[in-house]
Amino acid sequence: MKTAMKNDWRPPITFRHWIPPIGAVISISCFWGGARSQVVPDATLPQNTIVNQIGSAFRIDGGTQVKQNLFHSFSQFSVPTNTTVLFNNAQSIRNILTRVTGGSASNIDGLIAANGTANLFLINPSGITFGPNARLQLGGSFLASTATGVLFDNGAVFSAINPNVSAPLLAVNVPIGLQMNRPAGRIEVKQFGLPGFEAGLGGLVVQEGRTLGLLGGDILLKGGYLEATSGRIEVGSVHEGLVGLDLTDMGYALDYRGLSDFRNVEITEGQSPGLGTIARVAGGGEGDIQVQGRNITLSGESALVGGLLSGQGPEGRQAGDIKLQATDRVSIDQGLVANIAGGGSLGRGGDIVIAADSVQVKGGGAILTSSLGASAAGAIEITARGIEVSGTSVSSQSRSAIVSLVGTGAAGNSGDVVLNTETLIVKDGAAISADINGAGQGGSVIINARQVQVSGTSKDEQFRSGIGSESGEQATGAGGDISISSEILLVTDGAAISTSKDGSAISGSVIIDADSVEVRGSSASGLFRSAITSEVGQEAKGNGGNILIKADLLKVADGALVSSATSGVGNAGFIALDARLIDISGISADGASRSGIGSEVVPGSVGNGGNILITTDTLSITGGAVISSSTFGEGDPGSIEVQARQLLISGTSTDGQFRSGLGSQIGEGAVGDGRASGVSIAADLISVTGGAVLSAGTLGRGDAGSVAIDARHVEIRGASADGQFSSGIGSEVGNQATGNGGSILIKTDSLSVLDSGAISVDTFGQGNAGSISVDAQDVEVRGTRGNGIRSFIGSDVNPGATGDGGSVRLEVDTLQILDGGLVSASTIGVGDAGSVFVNARLVEVSGTTVTELARSAIVSEVLEGAVGDGGDVTINSDTVKILKGGLLSASTISEGDAGSVVVNARVLEILGTSKSGNLRSGIGSEVGEEAIGSGGSIAITAEFLNVSSGGAISASTFGQGDAGSITVQARAVELSGQSTAGRLPSGIGSEASEEASGAGGSVTITTNTLRISDGAGISTESSSLAEAGSIFLNIGDLILLKNNALISTSAQSGQGGNITLSGQFLVGFGNSDILANSLGGPGGRIDITTTATFGMNVVTQVTDIESLRTNRTNDIAALSQLGPQFSGEVNINNLVADVGGRLLTNDPEVADVSGLISPVCSSQARSQASLVITGRGGLPPNPDDLNESSSFPVPVSPEGTPQPTSGRGLPVVSAELPAPATHLISTPEGKVRLIAADTRSGPSLAPFLKPCSPTLQERQL
Incomplete structure (x- = not known):
């Protein structure tokens, strides 16, 4: 996933000195006309003011002095252009209090001066205007106000509206307040916005450390220049109320506590566009600016500047603060509020504090605190119901911003940016940030809001809207954090919240605590994605910051991103998400x-990706969205850990290009130092549907991580709408990769893989595939979808790969593979296939796809193009059912040996065929036509094995290799019937085809009881020159062949295989045969050793050996179609022989079997008859006669027949025997019994005879 983002958090303000060229200096000869007398005393004081005009200068003498206060009163007071008014006070005077009582405004366009360090108060309720040439030459502070009076500490008021009330002035000491009454007069400063004391064009400037104050109704500063170096600038707009005067070391501070009725302050550009008002207090420290009003507007490149000037500010000295307080709105439009600690300063920069109902920063305006030297920058604190930062300058060269900055080369720390608001809006390319470019520590951005909206970019998309913390290329200190506490956070249309670093500093973190967080969309051109990010830049050294989001709802949609990345030398930060609902779409x-x-390590970077930790009730990933940890550089990807009640991953993008997913990846070109951490998920429900994927892979150098799942229920279902992608959980080694795949570990109560879903481990490159391990109660793998892809759990070595496949291990209670589902381990590359291990209580493999192009199966395969051996398939289960065309198999069709199939079960049932009857249920081992390799063995251990209705166990070869062997160990084996259509007999067999160059495999069955009936059989067959495989039947008790049963080894050209059969009883009914024939070669060998053989016939010569299967007799033959001289051997070793002479032992003598018959009821049955020989007599004329009765007579020797001796050394035992058995009966339960009763004379007695009847000795066969 590409997460590299444009690094655009650099200082957004271009700082200018606002000094115009010389041509911009306008010579103004007169502002109000001539220097007419406009300074007129009113004679309302005990000692009246005296005005002396000397040319263009007015000297003010007289007045009433009370202690250190000097009072003047005028009916008119204006200072025309190019004139001077000098207050000729004594040096001891501290305060000069001047009122204007005549009702006309004061127009000041000249110089106001005073002696000594006296503070000058100019009070005119009718208004005061300062022209472009207005200047001050004072040793103290200057305060101009449209107040109606000055309040003193004794309660006296020096009133401008009641001038005759002056008696209390005799006792005044300290002025403590200014009384504002409706309608308060207006104060205007109309200038050029230039440093007039330098350019000679005016400006209101007081001495260092003094106060310059303007208090009136509406305040308009139009191009004015106000300066109080290291002092105070007070601008207040009050409609009504008492404004306090607090005496400070720098003069007076205005106190607005208790007031609520304010007017407006407008600070804007002057007569020359772009040359705004400048109010500055920057100096050696402690300079404050305070602006108070209802609405405060700063526009036209006007600026309020405080802080420490370069080279000034002793160590420990703190610059003053800039405070803007408005009951309604503060608007900074193309304006600047800055508190800067300059280069070489050693103190601390001051803060900027703004309180209002709403605050707007727009048009390229900015609020800035900065450190350019060793001093620390101050903090920015804004408290408002609404804060909006928007847009850029008209030229789009600078963006609107609220910034705390450590400048290039600076060693000081930047301050925090703290915003307390109900609604914060950052849009149209604006920014809020705390940045460092030097050695200092970056400040934090702290936002406390009900709603935060960050949206869009500038019109030209040069700037994206954002909240950021950046450590620049020269930065060595740690970046600050971004901390947002809000009910609602929206980041849309290409905006971003970001911490980043380009130097060696440690990047800050993004910390969000909100009810709802939504990150949505991208910019109009798609250049910028809406994002919350932490990034280590290309030139950076050091670790990136973390992203921590705690919310009720987190939504990331329409291409937006939450990302931690490294592009330099350093680790990416981690991402921790804690939310009730997380929706990525x-x-x-x-x-x-x-x-x-x-989390990403981008190309060219050196470092590890950050971990992703998600804690949620519901995590939903849809519409092509993704959660990813990846590396494309030199380093390992971070881990992904999800703890959820439910994880839902679904679908693809609308265009089908992207799959919804969650995964860890080592990308192309990446170099991982070790194994990637992978993906770990703990949930109640995990659902992967509609083509989505949950994965871990490697496409570069390094081992892929694992996928570990612990859940109550896991569902993988379906495919994408276009069928291109199956839903799945996977681990992959890509075709360009060098490394091993990761494991998939699933622990769950229920696992469902449905409708083309898949769990797979693959290798396409240079490395081994991972393994799959499932620990579950119930596992279901079922069906396909319209794309024809089967539901699948498997391991593959794919074309082009060099490496071994991983194992598939299923530890389950119930495993169901249905309707074409597949569990497999295969190789198509250079490497061995993995093995499949199943431990279960019940395994059911049943059915096929609807089209029967694929069958339900558990397989190990060496596929076309592979060079490698197949893995084993091992099933350990109480019950195994293979039904309706299901399959267990191991095969090879390429260069490599097939694996083995091992089944250990109490009950193994292989029943039926597919719906069409074309595919039989079975267990198989196969060497395909193009294969060069041996077939694997089939080993079955069971208490009961049932193969019926067309089911089969087979081992075959069609290529260059021997077929595998089949070994069965069971208490009972039953092979019965054919497929519904009668085309496919049930059976166990081995085959070497005509094209094969290898031999057929052997079949070995060890069981207590073997029953073969209704066309079923055991066979080995060779259609090539190779010898057919041998059959070994080790039967503890009964071998029952019934109704066209067959045990056969046959060869087309080679020698017929051997059949070795041993057991107590061999019984044949209804054209059941034991054959070891060959059409084009010698017959095989048949060795039969039993206690007794019933109903079988040895055939030594026939014209057509194929007729043995249709001659309605039970035959034993080892013949060749080439003639009798090529017949094989038939060796029958019976302890009891057929008296008819047609089925005899090879011994000339017949053993006495009395000792082999257990007289279990001898105390009750004392018959003197002895059973000394048995045979085939009593068989019906044809097999059909078996259906006429449930029994048939067995001739026995009469008492007294001589007992033969055994030529083979068998013991000759003389014993008193029970009544001789005379019949075999077939019971309704399908059992065969040898009894001493003639049931031909009437209805069958079998249901009524007792096992220990004096007239019946019963032995169950």
Whole structure:
């Protein structure tokens, strides 16, 4: 996932000195006309003011002095252009209090001066205007106000509206307040916005450390220049109320506590566009600016500047603060509020504090604290119901911003940016940030709000809207954090919240605590994705910051991103998400970007990706969105850990280009130092549907991580709408990769893989595939979808790969593979296939796909093009059912040996065929036509094995290799019937085809009881020159062949195989045969050793050996179609022989079997008859006669027949025997019994005879 983002958090303000060229200096000869007398005393004081005009200068003498206060009163007071008014006070005077009582405004366009260090108060309720040439030459502070009076500490008021009330002035001491009454007069400063004391064009400037104050109704500063170096600038707009005067070391501070009725302050550009008002207090420290009003507007490149000037500010000295307080709105439009600690300063920069109902920063305006030297920058604190930062300058060269900055080369720390608001809006390319470019520590951005909206970019998309913390290329200190506490956070249309670093500093973190967080969309051109990010830049050294989000709802949509990345030398930060609902969905409008949460090591970087930790009730990933941890550089990807009640991953993007997913990846070109950490998920429900994927892979150098799942229920279902992608959980080694795949570990109560879903481990490159391990109660793998892809759990070595496949291990209670589902381990590359291990209580493999192009199966395969051996398939289960065309198999069709199939079960049932009857249920081992390799063995251990209705166990070869062997160990084996259509007999067999160059495999069955009936059989067959495999039947008790049963080894050209059969009883009914024939070669060998053989016939010569299967007799033959001289051997070793002479032992003498018959009821049955020989007599004329009765007579020797001796050394035992058995009966339960009763004379007695009847000795066969 590409997460590299444009690094655009650099200082957004271009700082200018606002000094115009010389041509901009306008010579103004007169502002109000001539220097007419406009300074007129009013004679309302005990000692009246005296005005002396000397040319263009007015000297003010007289007045009433009370202690250190000097009072003047005028009916008119204006200072025309190019004139001077000098207050000729004594040096001891501290305060000069001047009122204007005549009702006309004061127009000041000249110089106001005073002696000594006296503070000058100018009070005119009718208004005061300062022209472009207005200047001050004072040793103290200057305060101009449209107040109606000055309040003193004794309660006296020096009133401008009641001038005759002056008696209390005799006792005044300290002025403590200014009384504002409706309608308060207006104060205007109309100038050029230039440093007039330097350019000679005016400016209101007081001495260092003094106060310059303007207090009136509406305040308009139009191009004015106000300066109080290291002092105070007070601008207040009050409609009504008492404004306190607090005496400070720097003069007076205005106190607005208790007031609520304010007017407006407008600070804007002057007569020359772009040359705004400048009010500055920057100096050696402690300079404050305070602006108070209802609405405060700063525009036209006007600026309020405080802080420490370069080279000034002793160590420990703190610059003053800039405070803007408005009951309604503060608007900074193309304006600047800055508190800067300059280069070489050693103190601390001051803070900027703004309180209002709403605050707007727009048009390229900015609020800035900065450190350019060793001093620390101050903090920015804004408290408002609404804060909006928007847009750029008209030229788009600077963005609107609120910034705390450590400048290039600076060693000081930047301050925090703290915003307390109900609604914060950052839009149209604006920014809020705390940045460092030097050695200092970056400040934090702290936002406390009900709603935060960050949206869009500038019109030209040069700037994206954002909240950021950046450590620049020269930075060595740690970046600050971004901390947002809000009910609602929206980041849309290409905006971003970001911490980043380009130097060696440690990047800050993003910390969000909100009810709802939504990150949505991208910019209009798609250049910027809406994002919350932490990034280590290309030139950076050091670790990136973390992203921590705690919310009720987190939504990332329409191509947006939450990302931690490293592009330099350093580790990416981690991402921790804690939310009730996390919804990641969709792609960008242009289809180029997918919504996501990601951690990435980008190409060219050196470092590890950050971990992703998600804690949620519900995590939903849809519409092509992704959660990813990846590396494309030199380093390992971080881990992904999800703890959820439910994880839902579904679908693809609308255009089908992107799959919804969650995964860890080592990308192409990446170099991982070790194994990637992978993906770990703990949930109640995990659902992967609609083509989505949950994966870990490697496409570069390094081992892929594992996928570990612990859940109550896991569902993998379906495919994408276009069928291109199956839903799945996977681990992959890509075709360019060098490394091993990771494991998939699933622990769950229930696992469902349905409708083309898949769990797979693959290798396409240079490395081994991972393994799959499932520990579950119930596992279901079922069906396909319209794309024809089967539901699948498997391991593959794919074309082009060099490496071994991983194992598939299922530890379950119930495993169901249905309707074409597949569990497999295969190789198509250079490497061995993995093995499949199943431990279960019940295994059911049943059915096929609807089209029967694929069958339900558990397989190990060496596929076409592979060079490698197949893995084993091992099933350990109480019950195994293979039904309706299901299959267990191991095969090879390429260069490599097939694996083995091992089944250990109490009950193994292989029943039926597919619906069409074309595919039989079975267990198989196969060497395909193009294969060069041996077939694997089939080993079955069971108490009961049932193969019926067309089911089969087979080992075959069609290529260059021997077929595998089949070994069965069971208490009872039953092979019965054929497929419904009668085309496919049930059976166990081995085959070497005509094209094969290898031999057929052997079949070995060890069981207590073997029953073969209704066309079923055991066979080995060779259609090539190779010898057919041998059959070994080790039967503890009964071998029952019934109704066209067959035991056969046959060869087309080679020698017929051997059949070795041993057991107590061999019984044949209804054209059941034991054959070891060959059509084009010698017959095989048949060795039969039993206690007794019933109903079988040895055939030594026939014209057509194929007729043995249709001659309605039970035959034993080892013949060759080439003639009798090529017949094989038939050796029958019976302890009891057929008296008819047609089925005899090879011994000339017949053994006495009395000792082999257990007289279990001898105390009750004392018959003197002895059973000394048995045979085939009593068989019906044809097999059909068996259906006429449930029994048939067995001739026995009469008492007294001589007992033969055994030529083979068998013991000759003389014993008193029970009544001789005379019949075999077939019971309704399908059992065969040898009894001493003639049931031909009437109805069958079998249901009524007792095992220990004096007239019946019963032995169950």
